[in-house]
Amino acid sequence: MKEKQKVIVIIGPTGVGKTNLSIEIAKRLNGEIISGDSMQIYKGMDIGTAKIRVNEMRGIPHHLIDIKDPDESFSAAEFQMLARECITDISSRGKTAIVAGGTGLYIQSLLYDYQFSEQPSDPGYRRQMEKTAEEKGSDYVHSLLRECDPESASRIHPNNERRVIRALEIFYSSGKTMTEQLKHQKREEHFHSAIIGLTMDRETLYYRINHRVDSMMEEGLLEEVTRLYESGLTSGQAVQAIGYKEIYQYLKGGMTLEEAVEQLKQNSRRYAKRQLTWFRNKMDVEWFDMTPPADPQQKLDEIFTYIAGKLHL
CATH class of the missing domain: 1.10.20.140 (Histone, subunit A)
Known part of the structure; x- marks a missing residue:
């Protein structure tokens, strides 16, 4: 019987720190990162999707980012196919595949044998x-x-x-x-996986989400969404993303900018809550509480100990 490929998966609500952890793990385990986010695939949608910048990657290769134009659609079935190709390629080069993201169905379809056909x-x-x-x-x-x-x-x-x-x-x-x-789909695992879930005290998480939205506005989210709007893209998957649909409402005259930003914060908090519920109910996750003043180094050591035990590294 063929040995299953090993993969590390980092999940959790928006704003909890998945990106930073994925970089730390990739550095220590000679890894490459696959985005498990359904919106970071779109070119030109950088600020609103909290896409990692090149200077933040610290030399770590990232996959499934900027692979689609905003007017194109993308599905869990397509993600499953592309992500599995990435994992095979990364593993074949003797490196560690790390999937980081928060889109529940995408992660589930990758790890289990979902037959979309x-x-x-x-x-x-x-x-x-x-x-x-x-x-x-x-x-x-x-x-x-x-x-x-x-x-x-x-x-x-x-x-x-x-x-x-x-x-x-x-x-x-x-x-x-x-x-x-x-x-009724088979729940057979496709990979030998270690699934790490990051969580945080709700009040702290919501504060971080609100602060992140304010930072996005300062970085130019309004200008980014305006460019998309003025390109003629008025419907489709990309503009339904949180961070884009709210600003679209403002640009269409449906609300003030202040109201749009407040709605963006509220939708982001609700999405974080839904993400947590999904992962807790659907997957075998090892959870780590990242609420400050948790010692980051101690948490990292705990996570690496878990990975090493689960994947026999």
């Missing part, structure tokens, strides 16, 4: 729902999903029209919800 489809129904979303709005389409598949509706944000419609399409085509489909 088995999911039913109905292009005609999909087009019909896209038209309905255009005419009645994303909240209305999301309410349809909430009626037939409450669990998927709680997991998928109303603004993520593409995924909402996909979940409805699966139910329409098969009579089974996306939730049921996922539950």
Whole structure:
């Protein structure tokens, strides 16, 4: 039997410190980092996605960043394929693959043998729902999903029209919800993985998220989103991202800039809460509390001890 490739996965809510930890692990274990974030794949969307800068990478190669134009779509199935190719390549060169990110379904699809090709489809129904979303709005389409598949509706944000419609399409085509489909997928692990979860006292985490949004505005988030808006991109997956959809509302005249920033903070906090709930319920995670005044070096040592034991390094 072929030995499974080893992979280290770092998960946790937005703003908890996954990027810094991934760099530290890569430095110590001769690693390369794969982004597990569904929005850092887009070129030109740097500030709003908290994308790592070249000078912050400390010479560590990063993968699956800046691989798509903002008008292109991206799916968990595509991520699964590309990330697995990266892990095979990194492992073949004798290096350690480290996946860092917070998009739950992407990470889950990578680690377990999800067969996306088995999911039913109905292009005609999909087009019909896209038209309905255009005419009645994303909240209305999301309410349809909430009626037939409450669990998927709680997991998928109303603004993520593409995924909402996909979940409805699966139910329409098969009579089974996306939730049921996922539950019947094999839970066989594709890799020999060590999954590290970072958590933090909620009050501290929310303070960090609010502060990060303020920093993003100072760094030029408004200008970044304005460029995207003025390029003519008014819909699609990229502009549904937190940090972009709120500023779009301001640019369209739907709210003041102050209101947009406040909504961005609120949506970011809610997203962090959903991320934690997802990972706690769906995956076998070893959690590490990073709440200050935790000693960073001591936490690093604890994490490395766990990795070494789990992966027999």
